[in-house]
Amino acid sequence: MIEVVVYCNPFVISQKPWNAWAVNGKMVLVQLLLPLYDNEGKMFPSHFFTALKTELTENFGGITTYTRSPASGLWKEDDDKVVYDDIIIYEVMAEELDLDWWKAFKLRLEVHFKQDEIVVRSWPITKL
Template identity: 40%
Template sequence: MDELPGSWLVELFLPTTTNDGTPFPREAFGRVRDELLEAFGGVTLFSRNPAEGLWAEGEGEGAARDEVLTAEVMTDRVDPRWWADYRRDLEERFSQEEILMRCYRLWKL
């Protein structure tokens, strides 16, 4: 897929702990911050109050839970291949099956 022109907001949801509950070191989030800053010239990392994510594991298994930090990038172009590669890299670094990313088209009012 080609780059998508326009103004975009990309959100990344990063887990604050490993699957066994061990907190990730601050350096892990600093690395993401620095990478996004270098690639896009700016980044916002919401780290004061981690959000809680819940999802159903399966029938009768209850809910799984994550606390996440959100990183946001505003950009004039989105390269889906770059973001897919970056997501795979983050999934490996944070030992996750999936790192959620969302991309929104922005309109200036």
């Protein structure tokens, strides 16, 4: 096994072992909806996303990124103001959902991207 070391990666919480093939194909699909721009409308630097891709690949053995055509997100804030955001989607498959790890990772993302919330969601799936 080759070990890859990434220095100054803000997303490193712990090195989790991964297994790309789950028993009976039962896995969890986890999606991260990531903003392309900060709250002032400035695009996040590409190294933010590169570091995140590296970390998720190391932890889960692979990643799918939907980056060619950003998705649009709309939501209402407390004062009924509609907020718009361009997002990209990263997703990984995991053998099981480690809620404590994902909650800590989500918090790290929210701090790093300076967001009130970053949506991280999961579904049980069967890998065929």
